[in-house]
Amino acid sequence: MAEHNLPGNPPVPLVLRRSARARRISLRISALDGRVTLTLPKRLHESEALEFAAEKEDWIRTHLAKHSDVVIVQAGARLPIDGRDRAIVVSNTKRFKLLDDEIEVPAKWSGRALQRFLRELARDRLAEASDHYAAALGRSYTRITLRDTRSRWGSCSSDGALMYSWRLILAPPDVLTYVAAHEVAHLAEMNHSAAFWAQVEALYGAYQPPRNWLKTQGGSLHRYRFD
Template sequence: MIPPIEVVRHPRARQMRLSVDNATGAIRLTLPPRAPVGPALRWAEGQGEWIARALANRAPPQPFEPGATILYQGEEVGLDWDSGFPRTPLLDDGKIIAGGPREGYERRIERWLRRVALDILSAETADYAARSGVSVSKVAVGDPKGRWGSCASSGVIRYSWRLILAPPEVRRATVAHEVAHRTHMNHGPAFHALVRTLYGRDPAPQRAWLRANAMRLHSFGRIS
């Protein structure tokens, strides 16, 4: 039996998209603003085999706890705790080490990852914006479940902080994608041509990496 399917309309969606939330197992059908719900829902309900596979392939939670291994800029690194170290985490010899009390260790690791993500994504966004001759009013990071980045008409670009876990070339492909939206607020041929120009090559392999590893990236820092 197929679990309930949540229907969500997104103002920038151009086609329907079926996804499974790695954290909760929720099944979401995203539709363009005016797409009819009935036919789309019937199509989604017919994807039982795909839904079952996606639910079975959900990555187990990987809390930010001492002794765990996570991805950081595409490389596997260990997490360590040493009460004699400063509270602020640091990367040392393939490990991210944080001191201070054991209580709150997980929060300190995530805050550090978010801060590093914001710093790097802000710098890369500024670089691509300068190349493209556009302005970006603000760069922010959050933890959206279904998107790696978004660009508003106001010039605000938001990213998933989890991009700091992905390889740098994957992260930069996402930045090029969002900055290109400052010129083309659509996904037409001119938009994709600009993304390739900014990124320097076809970003399809990097986008495919994100799709293939999305559940794993969203498993890091989860407790249950």
């Protein structure tokens, strides 16, 4: 995949992907986060795809207007890290620095670099929570992986591998720890039976509030774009 911008105010990030099955250029705008993807035949030059996007600019911008809640991560934008709203502030710091109401970023930074920082922060939080609940359960997991999943916040495989969405770092801390407890509980109950939910409650406590938060507000964590 390649990434480009459609010029304008503001520029529109474009993702170009090739497909051996494609016979012509196709354009898709994600209903979830407004991501614009151009799929093009394997041998087609990228310049033709960009020309196609330019021809469709009015259509693209009209549809993106329906995604007005999408937040492009840039200086001045706000991120709910650990569920707490923080402004992105450019500073003379050499590293990303998390403060009470701000996150300081170096003069030369990118959304992708900030995403990597948040992934590592999420890994630390989730590993700590997973260790805590695994010890309480008396079971061990094999590994933790982080992904940018759209359909689930976590999973537990039959061999004890835990997977989490790194975007949980944008949720309130009790939501993140609930997901960790939920997946660790699967080490004992690989189902969603009454016994499983009893295990979640034994590990976490009253789990319904964070579970409801994910159902009603979890989708908002995907509105932040780190292009």
